[in-house]
Amino acid sequence: MxxxxxxxxxxxxxxxxxxxxxxxxxxxxxxxxxxxxxxxxxxxxxxxxxxxxxxxxxxxxxxxxxxxxxxPPLGKPPAWVAYDTDAARDVLAERARQVSGEGWTPEHDDEHDSGEMADAAAAYALHASGWTESMPREVWPADWSQTWWKPTTPRRNLVKATALLIAEIERIDRAARKAEIERSGSAGGEA
Missing domain, CATH: 1.20.5 (Single alpha-helices involved in coiled-coils or other helix-helix interfaces)
Known part of the structure; x- marks a missing residue:
């Protein structure tokens, strides 16, 4: 040693x-x-x-x-400040809950390509704005179970509506990307 x-x-x-x-x-x-x-x-x-x-x-x-x-900087606040609000955080948290808690994954959302998520969002927004219960139910997607219709407070309904609209916009974006890939793939194969 x-x-x-x-x-x-x-x-x-x-x-x-x-x-x-x-x-x-x-x-x-x-x-x-x-x-x-x-x-x-x-x-x-x-x-x-x-x-x-x-x-x-x-x-x-x-x-x-x-x-x-x-x-802080003068003038218009940067995007990372402008969107850091309780409302934005709540909407994004609701969207995450829809995916992880309810299982409404992007693949599942892609199956709803007839505007169902936008209709559901409209139903929640109408309910939040004070429409009677019958009008939002008429807008609710016909092929969706009524048990999924769960209005609460106006603010919570708007959070749900906005999260559903984000899901619909994401679905539209995915469909557009997929169509673009298919177009560029078929165009590349013909050359």
């Missing part, structure tokens, strides 16, 4: 033994290790702070004074 390296004899001032430590001749003392770790932690914190400043500046924020106060 190899003998352990001797500890530096710096008396907590490793300046004298720095060359011997760097060369691996002696093992640094605990104080030296602590100082190195502290320097590395300060350097990492400075790098993280600089990265945060670059991110804020890239997003249009300006530094206003020495108290680390940043002002």
């Amino acid at each position: 190899a003998a352990d390296k001797p500890k530096c004899d710096c008396l907590n001032d490793c300046g004298d033994d720095r060359q011997r430590i760097d060369s691996g001749e002696v093992e640094p003392c605990d104080y030296f290790k602590h100082c190195v770790a502290e320097r590395e932690a300060r350097a990492a914190a400075a790098r993280a702070s600089a990265a945060a400043v670059r991110t804020l500046e890239a997003k249009g924020y300006t530094y206003t004074d020495g108290a680390q106060q940043w002002r």
